[in-house]
Amino acid sequence: MSSSAAAADDPPDLICHLDSIHGMVDALTSVRWKRHQDAVLELSEHGIVVIVEESGCLQAKVYLKRELFLVYEYAAEGRPRFGMSLDLFVDGLNIFSALGPATVVEIRYPGPDMELILKTVDFPNGSLYAAIRTRILDTISWDYNFEPTGNVPxxxxxxxxxxxxxxxxxxxxxxxxxxxxxxxxxxxxxxxxxxxxxxxxxxxxxxxxxxxxxxxxxxxxxxxxxxxxxxxxxxxxxxxxxxxxxxxxxxxxxxxxxxxxxxxxxxxxxxxxxxxxxxxxxxxxxxxxxxxxxxxxxxxxxxxx
CATH class of the missing domain: 3.70.10.10 (Proliferating Cell Nuclear Antigen)
Known part of the structure; x- marks a missing residue:
């Protein structure tokens, strides 16, 4: 069996279901201070962290704990990190939110070509599917090195x-x-x-x-x-x-x-x-x-x- 075929049989690193798309959009929009922003996604058994930064002077993190999702199945070893467009992620979720408040979206990573996959779950009028291209990170996020000034913050x-x-x-x-x-x-x-x-x-x-x-x-x-x-x-x-x-x-x-x-x-x-x-x-x-x-x-x- 070829390595690509074997990889296709491997379970995805993450499958999770989200039933509050509008709330997710609100959280991600909070760190969207300009157009054409890139983000780093870090996956773990505890949830998803979205990191956005600029010029080594400003960094933002969105912590999406596993408790926010209806389903959270994590199969990766370690903590996969990848880059993607924050604009595409937010805009893609907004498209799904237009389907109605009862819509449930599955987030899956990776897809066949290492994409982040969004698709509807049990949607009565067919299904909607989106694939967002990800990329390997060129650099790691800067170390914000936040330390308290003493015993009393x-x-x-x-x-x-x-x-x-x-x-x-x-x-x-x-x-x-x-x-x-x-x-x-x-x-x-x-x-x-x-x-x-x-x-x-x-x-x-x-x-x-x-x-x-x-x-x-x-x-x-x-x-x-x-x-x-x-x-x-x-x-x-x-x-x-x-x-x-x-x-x-x-x-x-x-x-x-x-x-x-x-x-x-x-x-x-x-x-x-x-x-x-x-x-x-x-x-x-x-x-x-x-x-x-x-x-x-x-x-x-x-x-x-």
Whole structure:
């Protein structure tokens, strides 16, 4: 038997079924900050990780745990990684979502020519099939090397809608935004370079509608490129903003900024095999952005020691 014929008889690395295509599109669109983006997909027994990055300064990860899928059959050894067009992946899923909310899509990898296969499952009016070409990675993703600054992480949580609005209000082409945390009184400040004295304050004790949580024991301040910071909120799904959810921001060693969003992937009221003990599935996609700080910090630099 030829090697190609033998390979054809091997089970695919992954077969999974998804019943909330719209939720998946929301999660992937969250990290789609420009057209013609490429992504890296990493498969494992625990789920799928989608990685998008730019210029070694901005990286985003979408964690799609196996619990998000109706079926998740994993047969690969190790963790296969491959590249593909994020645009084609999102646009392909959008085509399937147009078939109706009850549509179930099978995701299979690899296909006969190492493609990522999308197709309908038990669709009453025939079937829809799509194959997205994948490619071998030329380089590996940069190491974001996020390390906490001490025993107590420096972090705060703000409503996602307010975070998006604050960053957009400080827009200035080619500029930077400074994020300042001070412990006494607890407050987070966003300052825009190029706007003179314009800044936005989030005092912790003023209202729980501003800061949901705050954790900082000393003043810290870092500058970040506006275009990279804006990318972390520019495509937050409308449902997340409407639900008034919170986004958590953590500053690590060297000013590395981690921003975490939660996106619901699931249809309300629909039974799911991974539901909890009250019958409601825990189907949340975790979105993480990592933004490197600019090298110059003259105002209250963080003490990494």
């Amino acid at each position: 420096i972090s705060f949580t703000v409503k996602s809608a307010l975070l998006k609005e604050a960053i957009e209000d400080l827009e200035w082409p080619g500029s930077s935004i400074q994020i300042v945390l001070q412990p006494d009184p607890p407050c987070v400040t966003f300052k825009g370079d190029g706007h003179g004295e314009l800044q936005i304050d989030f005092p912790y004790y003023a209202s729980t509608d501003l800061l949901i949580a705050f954790q900082c024991s000393r003043q810290v301040a870092y500058w970040y490129k506006y275009k990279f910071l804006r990318a972390t909120t520019s495509n937050i799904p409308a449902g997340v903003l409407k639900d008034n959810r919170g986004s958590k921001l953590t500053i690590g060693r060297g000013g590395m900024l981690k921003i975490q969003h939660l996106v619901s992937v699931g249809r309300p009221g629909v039974p799911h095999p991974y539901g909890d003990n009250v019958g409601q599935p825990s189907r949340i996609a975790y979105i993480e952005f990592y933004v490197k700080a600019e090298e110059e910090q003259e105002d209250a630099p963080i003490n990494d020691s």
